[in-house]
Amino acid sequence: MDDTRPDQPHAAPDYRLGVGGVMLREAWYYAAPASALARGKAVHRTLLGEPVLLGRDAGGNVFALRDTCPHRGTLLSKGKFDGREVECPYHGWRFRTDGQCTAIPSQTAAQRPQPGDIRAEVFPVREHQGNVWIYMGTQRGALPPVPEVPAIGNKRQLYVSMVFDCNIDLAVIGLMDPAHGAFVHSSSLWRNEASIHEKHKAFSPLPESEGLGWRMDRHTASRNSRAYALFLGGAPETEISYRLPSVRIEHARTPRYNYCGLTACTPITADRTEVHHVMYWDVPGAAIMRAIMRPIAMRFLDQDRRAVMSMVEGLAFDPKTVLVQDADTQTRWYFRLKREFLAAQAEGRAPKNPITPVTLSWRS
Ligand code: FES
Ligand SMILES: [Fe+2]
Known part of the structure; x- marks a missing residue:
């Protein structure tokens, strides 16, 4: 399908075809809020269908190992973690958090393998701005930077998450x-x-250094965003960026205050997706604001979840559907970028952002 054409009102949508539901590899995904990982503890997570032992060692460093023992595949998370090493519950093999095996209790000194021969697989992780990111892919060494919210001189104020029973695309x-x-x-x-x-919003491609994505350029928030005005004490200017695989960052600011929202979708499996939403602000009264905002944020997320689940139920009947211009342009862009990301990977080249600056109009 020619996907470079301008959006046509009646062009057939292809969001269930081609790259639909594919979980992109070689990318950073939101793993957990940093506060969920206590020092000296490790937990199981399934991310992109892979078992991950996600933890924080006694020194405070986060780590991620493939959560299957290299011996017989037992979940290491069912064993013990002493803050330095993980012990498999089946035969007591031990692993450091960098994956190196340090003990195979059943082996005599002359037998193979010895612990030095065995490594558990490690996933790169980064802790940044109160979030833990995990790199799902095989590349090591120089990795792209993790997504970053604008520094607004404060730490994370609120984190909420919800599981959507659908693939990452439908959630995104x-x-x-x-x-x-x-x-x-x-x-x-x-x-x-x-x-x-009616609204008119200017969009531009993200700079290459920030990944494959686009930005809704800074604009004065629409007059129906009264909640914003109440929270930030005036009509804010807002900028929203979106980058693959699934990170949306919104920054709203007035002369006095800032709000940043980070939304990131991480596939649990091909048809379950966790939506993480992190909010930062520098409005005074964090504790009270947090108490007020948490139920509101959960309500919003749940409204989105229900809307998406109703779409999933409808799509199960394989209906004919139609994308519109321009309100559905970002949906098109998402799939266009995803295709480009996969094509570049297959061809062993750097992806090229196909988006050019444009103003989109819609009513909302
Ligand atoms: S399965 Fe882990 S030590 Fe045997
Ligand atoms: Fe929504």
């Missing part, structure tokens, strides 16, 4: 969709059908 396009707010999140504080009006 469900969350990025610009035209559902008045219907899915209808409220007098936020927006409703009566508040719908």
Whole structure:
């Protein structure tokens, strides 16, 4: 399908075809909020269908090992972690957090293998701005930087997450969709059908250093974002960026205050996706704001989850569907970038961002 054409109102959508549901490799994914990993503890996570033992050692460093013992595949997370080494519960093989095996209790000195011959697989991890990112892929050495929210002189204020029973694409396009707010999140504080009006937003490709994605250029937030105005004490200027595989960063600022939201989707398996939402702000009264914001954030996420699940139920009937211009352009871009990412990988070249600066118009 020619995907470089301008968006046509009646062009056949292809979001269930081709790259639909593919979980991109060689990329950073949101693994957990840093606060979820206590010192000296390790937990099991399934990420992109792979078993991961995610932990923090006695020295405070986060680590991730493949959570299957190189001996017979037993989950290492069912064993013991003493803050330095993990011991498999089956035959007591021990592993350092860098994957090196240090003990194979059953072996005599003359037998092979010896611990020095065995390594458990390690995943690169980074702790940054209160978040733990994991690199899902085989590349080692110089890795791209992890996603970063603008520094607004504060630490993370609120983290919420929710599991969507769908593939990563349906979660991503469900969350990025610009035209559902008045219907899915209808409220007098936020927006409703009566508040719908025409918008024109300028978009540009992300600089290469920030990955494959696009940015909604800084603009004054729309007049139906009253919740923002209440929170930040005035009409904010907002900038939103989106990068593969699944990270959306929003920065709203007024002359006095800032708000940053980071939304990241991480596949658990091909058809389950965890949506992580992290909020930062420098408005005073963090504890009270957190208490107020948590239920609101959970309610928003759950509204999105229900909307997406209704779409999943409908798509199970394999309906004919239609994408519109321009409200569905970001959905198209997402798949276009994903295809480019995969093509570049297959051809062993750097991906090229096909997006060019453009102003999109829609009513919401
Ligand atoms: S399965 Fe892990 S030590 Fe045997
Ligand atoms: Fe939403």
